Amino acid sequence: MRRSSSTVVVVAGERAGDVVAGLDGLHNVRALVRGDAPHAEFAALVGRAGGTYVVHDDDPLAAVRDAWTAFFDGVSAPGPLEVAVEEALAALRADRVQLPDYYVVLDPEELPETVRHWWLGVLAGAAPARVVPAPSSPPRVAAELGRLSPGRWWPDDLASWLQELPRTVPDRAGLPAG
Structure with a gap:
């Protein structure tokens, strides 16, 4: 899988598009809002974008997240999760698509459990430094961009990690095994 030479950041949350749009014009930040663009077209645009930071609102794991939460909320069988994976x-x-270098998760305390x-169990458990909580504010997210710290990358064996998700229980996600 390819990696961009830019630091790619996905902003996730209810106000992600507004926050990303509010970052437009910052020095060394290329802010891209997907809007109504077809997913494949937008992913290609992100892949071609240059800048120190490429910040956008199109999570490549959104379908997996939605299927995982539906499964563990009891509104879906495991099949849709397996398909999404x-x-x-x-x-x-x-x-x-490419996994971002970082996810900035807006207002995690306001998200459904x-x-x-x-965000804070499954993804942060896989790569703790790669998931950053922040308020839904362009200036606060901009400040977080300047504080991003290196950390382990996403699991080398993405297939095993993702295929294990049906057995990754929400309140145990990200905790040490045992």
Whole structure:
């Protein structure tokens, strides 16, 4: 899977598009809002974008997140989650999407419990320094960009990590095994 030479940051949350738009014009930040753009077209734009930071609101794991939360909220069977995982893996392998360097999660304390476990348990458990909570404010997110710290990358074996999600229980996600 390819990696951009820019630091790619996905802003996630209810106000992500507004916050990303509010970052437009900052020095060394290329802010891209997906809006109504087709996913594949937008992913290609992100892949071509240059700048120290490329910040956007199009989470490549959104379908996996939605299927995982639906499964653990009891509104879906495991099948849609398994399909979402396989589709995400196929897109990652084919370089149609890339995992970001960081996720900035807006207002995590206001998220539904299972969604909060996705961000601060599943993803932060896989790569703790790569998930950063922040208020829904462009200046506060801009400040977080300047404080991003290096840390381990996403798991080397993405397939195993993602395929294990149906057995990753929300209130245990991100905790040490045992």
